[in-house]
Amino acid sequence: xxxxxxxxxxxxxxxxxxxxxxxxxxxxxxxxxxxxxxxxxxxxxxxxxxxxxxxxxxxxxxxxxxxxxxxxxxxxxxxxxxxxxxxxxxxxxxxxxxxxxxxxxxxxxxxxxxxxxxxxxxxxxxxxxxxxxxxxxxxxxxxxxxxxxxxxxxxxxxxxxxxxxxxxxxxxxxxxxxxxxxxxxxxxxxxxxxxxxxxxxxxxxxxxxxxxxxxxxxxxxxxxxxxxxxxxxxxxxxxxxxxxxxxxxxxxxxxxxxxxxxxxxxxxxxxxxxxxxxxxxxxxxxxxxxxxxxxxxxxxxxxxxxxxxxxxxxxxxxxxxx
Numbered sequence: 001x002x003x004x005x006x007x008x009x010x011x012x013x014x015x016x017x018x019x020x021x022x023x024x025x026x027x028x029x030x031x032x033x034x035x036x037x038x039x040x041x042x043x044x045x046x047x048x049x050x051x052x053x054x055x056x057x058x059x060x061x062x063x064x065x066x067x068x069x070x071x072x073x074x075x076x077x078x079x080x081x082x083x084x085x086x087x088x089x090x091x092x093x094x095x096x097x098x099x100x101x102x103x104x105x106x107x108x109x110x111x112x113x114x115x116x117x118x119x120x121x122x123x124x125x126x127x128x129x130x131x132x133x134x135x136x137x138x139x140x141x142x143x144x145x146x147x148x149x150x151x152x153x154x155x156x157x158x159x160x161x162x163x164x165x166x167x168x169x170x171x172x173x174x175x176x177x178x179x180x181x182x183x184x185x186x187x188x189x190x191x192x193x194x195x196x197x198x199x200x201x202x203x204x205x206x207x208x209x210x211x212x213x214x215x216x217x218x219x220x221x222x223x224x225x226x227x228x229x230x231x232x233x234x235x236x237x238x239x240x241x242x243x244x245x246x247x248x249x250x251x252x253x254x255x256x257x258x259x260x261x262x263x264x265x266x267x268x269x270x271x272x273x274x275x276x277x278x279x280x281x282x283x284x285x286x287x288x289x290x291x292x293x294x295x296x297x298x299x300x301x302x303x304x305x306x307x308x309x310x311x312x313x314x315x316x317x318x319x320x321x322x
Contacts, residue, residue, distance in 0.1 A: 002031050002121055003056075003084035005075060006047065007094055010065065011039035013046050016090040018159035021050040023152045024088050025162060027121040032056060032084070034173070036074050037063040044168045051162030056082065056173040063177065066094065067185030070177055072101020077175045079106055079147050085121040091151040099149050111143045113153040126150070155257045155278035196230055198247065198254045203229030203262075206249055206276070207237060210265020210286065210305060214242040219309045220264060226316045232256065234272050250275035264305040268293025285309065 002024040007014035024031045032054040033047050044055045058074045075098060079087060087102070089095035091113040103110035111130060115138070118127040125144045131153050132139045143150065198204065205224040207217055217231060224231050232249040233242070249256055251271040261279035266272060268284075268291055276282065277296075284297035285305045294300045301308050 001082070001084045002027055002029050003078065003082060003087045004031060004033050004052075005087065005089040005095065005098060006033050006035045006040065006043060006055075007090060007092065008035065008037075008040050008043060011037075011042060013043050014090075014092070014094075015159065016092050016095070016154055018050055019154070019157045020088045020090045020095075020152050021047070021052065022159050023117065023157045024086075025051050026117060027086070029085065029121050030054075031166070032082075033168075034058065034075065034078050036071050037065070039064075041170065044170050048165050048168035049161040050159075050166070051164065052166045052168045054167070054169050054171050056171050058173045058175045060175055060177040062179060062182045062185060065186040067181065068094075068097045068101050069184045070181040071098045072105060073177055073181060074173075074175050075099065075102035076105040078173060079108075081173065084147055086126065086148045086150060089151045091153045091156075095151045099151055103149050106147070106149075108145050108147060108149055109143055110149040111141060112151045113156075114150050115153050115156040117150070117152075121148075131156075154255060196228070198230055198232055198249070198256060201228075201230040201256070202259045203227040204232045204249070204256050204258045204260075204279070205229055205262045205264065205309075206232040206234065206266055207243075207264045207305075208234040208266030208272075209236040209240075210267075211237065211242070212265075212306075216306070217243065219306070219313065220262075223262065223309055223313045223316075226313055226320075227260075229258070229260075234266050234269070248275075262309075263293045263297065264309060266293050267291050268296060 004020050007017045033052045034056045036058050038059045062070050114128040114130040116129040125142050126148045205220045207220050233247045237243050238245045238248050251274040255275045257278035259280050261282045264285045282297040284294045284300040285308050289302045
């Protein structure tokens with residue numbers, strides 16, 4: 001049996017978990033899910049389409065919101081009670097954090113950010129290819145354990161419903177959580193402005209050092225607004241104080257997967273490329289035709305971004321009004 005940890009935010013399903021469910025079905029074994037906290041009980045209907053046979057639901061007063069220690073302890077208790085062959089989660093910050101916590105509690109090995117899983121789930125050893133060093137290295141690895149704990153690299157698998165829906169039968173999983181683990185549970189929140197985010201936007205217009213200044217991002221913002229997207233940036237931009245760190249695309253920022261990424265004046269250092277490489281289409285705008293981002297992009301415009309970006313925006317507006 002394959003057990004998939006379902007990531008959610010107070011009952012709102014994280015789409016990344018659907019990637020893990022899709023990857024789990026490649027084994028051909030029964031796929032069961034684990035939800036944590038009673039706010040997630042309503043997710044069973046969403047999981048049915050992805051082939052889930054049983055949804056194990058863990059309830060406890062400590063589980064009112066996310067907490068890495070408490071969630072890790074739930075996964076550990078689920079492994080002891082259910083003896084799954086494999087536990088999968090998505091390689092998000094939360095997924096990696098929770099399975100690391102569970103691995104420590106179970107004294108089991110843990111492999112993060114797999115992009116391909118090979119062999120039988122029930123075998124003693126699970127073979128895989130996983131991403132290392134921020135995406136600059138692919139490693140073939142073997143994980144040997146009675147229960148294999150693995151995260152699937154975010155955006156490595158396209159989420160797809162199962163050919164045959166599962167029953168997604170709810171089943172209460174009895175857990176006992178030490179109240180002391182509430183020390184790392186989220187205790188307060190500040191609501192941000194509603195709308196698309198850097199991680200979920202269909203279009204991202206990114207700017208690098210070549211933008212020249214904080215004011216230089218105004219044309220990029222206009223283009224993003226016309227396309228229903230958001231503005232991102234490179235680490236050099238945040239280091240210069242032109243944009244907030246929350247706008248940074250990269251290994252130490254946000255990993256994006258938009259339909260289109262405009263990389264404007266961005267050289268394309270490996271850390272930035274790791275954050276942007278899951279984009280379906282990359283359009284690089286740069287005066288340097290040898291820039292790393294230009295050579296890696298599917299399309300490139302060699303020119304001054306201060307001329308090219310406004311011209312693109314003007315053409316979009318012209319076509320909209322035609």
